Amino acid sequence: MTTTSPTPDTATPPRTSFAWRGLFLRLHFYAGVFVAPFILIASLTGVLYALTPQLESWVYADQLRVPVSAQQLPLAKQVDAALATSPQGTLVAVRPAPEPGDTTRVLFAEEGLGESERRAVFVDPGTGKITGDLVVYGTSGVLPLRTTLDQLHRNLMLGEPGRLYSELAASWLWVVALGGLVLWITRPRNSKRIRRHGLIGVWVLAGALFLSATGLTWSAYAGENVATLRKTMGWTTPSLKMPGASSDHGDHSDHGSSGSGHRDVDSVLGAARASGIDAKPIEIGLPTTSDGVWKVAEIGRGWPTQVDAVAIQNGSVVSSVKFTDYPLAAKLTRWGIDAHMGVLFGWPNQLLLLLLGGGLVALVVLGYRMWWKRRPTRGFGRPTPRGQWRKAPPVALVGLGVGAVLVGWFVPLLGVSLVLFLVIDALLGLRAKQKAAS
Structure with a gap:
């Protein structure tokens, strides 16, 4: 049986005479x-x-989850436990356990890692036991499985x-x-x-x-x-002003050079909480210059978005930036990126x-x-x-x-x-x- 196509004038006329x-x-x-x-x-x-968030939680359960403890060690003690493993890199930040049963991440900058990569040592906040270490990527701190799929995409x-x-x-x-x-x-x-x-x-x-x-x-x-275009229209995301940070290096220069070390991390966390940093997932960045200025930032990308940040020096907030003060275009950009990544809702x-x-x-x-x-x-x-x-x-x-x-x-x-x-x-x-x- 021979099949013939209909002529343009008979069988399937277009609904409109759209010339284009x-x-x-x-x-x-x-x-x-x-x-x-x-x-x-x-x-x-x-x-x-x-598909990776749930899969990541399953694959890396040993590093991410621990039995819930009635009491937690001071954050400085948890950092001591991570330092006791003699990591090769320089201590740069700490992410306290956001929920009971979660581990604390102690982050190190390490030679040989890629851009935006850091070494995370996972610590049981109740016992100080080290549950593992992995390379994490980006501000979201994604683990190797999701990093691989992210780079593939x-x-x-x-x-x-x-x-x-x-x-x-x-x-x-x-x-x-x-x-x-x-x-x-x-x-x-x-x-x-x-x-x-x-x-x-x-x-x-x-x-x-x-x-x-x-x-x-x-x-x-x-x-x-x-x-x-965003810069020209004034739609850029506000950045936290870090006193003493050079314009060339921002808050990424000379990590860990402050004489205060990590011993003040608990008092810094208390000052940040008192100033309104109330998100459960946060990152505490150690001083990057001799001025001893800490950065504490919310890293909650869900809804409602929590990305406020404060700079703390000598126990006091010296600068801050709040998501509520972002221009509308900056908020839309933040929401758009997070929705594209599947984390907003x-x-x-x-x-x-x-x-x-x-x-x-x-x-x-x-x-x-x-x-x-x-x-x-x-x-x-x-x-x-x-x-x-x-x-x-x-x-x-x-x-x-x-x-x-x-x-x-x-x-x-x-x-x-x-x-x-x-x-x-x-x-x-x-x-x-x-x-x-x-």
Whole structure:
């Protein structure tokens, strides 16, 4: 039995005479074919990352959990216990046990570790027993399993060159998503393949736009433009002023050089609590200069967000920064990043990311399936022909071109890859004309 495709004029007329449908269809098709692998990888690794908090608690239970004790040792004694293991690095910070049954983390800067990595020695706050040591990453203090999945999602564990993959995925995701929305609105009435693909696309649209926007804040090139825009508009996150810290080194220079050592850690914690630092998870940073200024910061990324910080010198608060005083844009940035990581609302946030990531994977798979079934060798015709831009009004076309240039400048990988698509398409068109002429 021979299957024939319907003619454009009879079986499946579009719901609207939108003149640009062909242009959007061509862009969506080629962007989907060439960029979808990057989106697929980013979605799969993102789903894996969303699963890690509970898995991490299980894998590292020996380091993280201890029997609940009626009394706890002074924090300084817990630090002494960690120092007694003769760690190779320099003591830089302490994270007191946030809940009964949790361990205290004593953090060391150590040569040979990567950027934002520290060595954590885990201490039983009731007995001073050492339960292990692990390399932790970032302000969240994630453990090796989640660090590996984070790097896999961020750069495929290829370092800075690998970041291009995730930036390319984030750069095109919103374009593909909005283009798909246009195609869904102007779709033919009777196409089950388009209906399945389109319905999933509509359901994940808002999430896809969110992931694209927040993902670009971490990117190498667009991220710099985002940072510049935030600085220009006054949307940057306020930083804690550390008296005595140099402008070149901030609070990361000469860790542990203060003569007070760690002996004052309990009094510093008491002063911080009295000043309003009331989050359970906190980090106490040791003095970084001879001025003896400590930094105590909340590290609660859930809801409500607790990221207040104070600088303490000689038992008194000398500066502070509170989340309630952040500009709205800085708050939105904080919430967006934490929601992207799946920590803002706990397990509901994780579940939403799992559904969103699964939806994006399904979109890519269904999209490739549609392309495979409609490829030219199956007799369903070729992709939308070139020259669709001629159907658009000239004024609107100029506006679209200017917009594309501006967006391409702000999101460089999008601009470069779009130009590459256009050049390749033009060369293929020239080749086809020469072949037809011969």
